[in-house]
Amino acid sequence: MKKDKVKDAFLEQLKKVPIIQVACEKVGISRNSVYRWKNEDPEFEKELGTALNEGEALVNDMTENQLMVLIREKNWHAISFWLRKRNPKFKDKIEVEMKPKQEELTPEQEATVREALRLAGTIPNETNHEPTRPESGGDDVKGPEDTNGNH
Numbered sequence: 729m730k731k732d733k734v735k736d737a738f739l740e741q742l743k744k745v746p747i748i749q750v751a752c753e754k755v756g757i758s759r760n761s762v763y764r765w766k767n768e769d770p771e772f773e774k775e776l777g778t779a780l781n782e783g784e785a786l787v788n789d790m791t792e793n794q795l796m797v798l799i800r801e802k803n804w805h806a807i808s809f810w811l812r813k814r815n816p817k818f819k820d821k822i823e824v825e826m827k828p829k830q831e832e833l834t835p836e837q838e839a840t841v842r843e844a845l846r847l848a849g850t851i852p853n854e855t856n857h858e859p860t861r862p863e864s865g866g867d868d869v870k871g872p873e874d875t876n877g878n879h
Contacts, residue, residue: 735765735772739779746783 734757741751752759766773798806811818833841845851 735775738762739775742776742779743782744786746780746787 734755738751738755738757741754742748745751745754748759748762752762762776766776795806795810799810808818812820842851
């Protein structure tokens with residue numbers, strides 16, 4: 729059938745250049761025909777995917793070959809591209825900085841924090857406004873001054 733020959737010719741073109749529009753122009757068919765065949769024929773849909781993959785592999789091989797030629801010619805852009813894409817030391821890095829969202833404490837949470845700080849001796853005792861001090865039996869810890877400035 730002529731239709732099968734056209735399909736085969738289209739798939740061969742697609743293997744050379746994996747762009748549906750270009751392959752259609754080379755064979756002389758419309759893109760609508762290709763998409764209709766794809767929707768109506770599961771086998772053609774599978775062959776279409778295979779042809780696209782083969783074409784992309786061919787273009788990738790040609791591109792890598794051209795890149796190697798440019799690297800051998802000491803083209804800085806080609807060298808830089810190769811290193812950034814293939815060598816972990818030169819990969820583009822993305823730095824992410826997050827600022828934590830500061831939430832207001834509930835009154836209960838605030839009371840818990842205040843009590844913890846009071847017990848740790850880092851905030852004044854609410855009754856005499858003096859920092860609380862841990863009890864110790866040693867003479868090296870001075871107590872609060874009396875009204876005359878004596879210990």
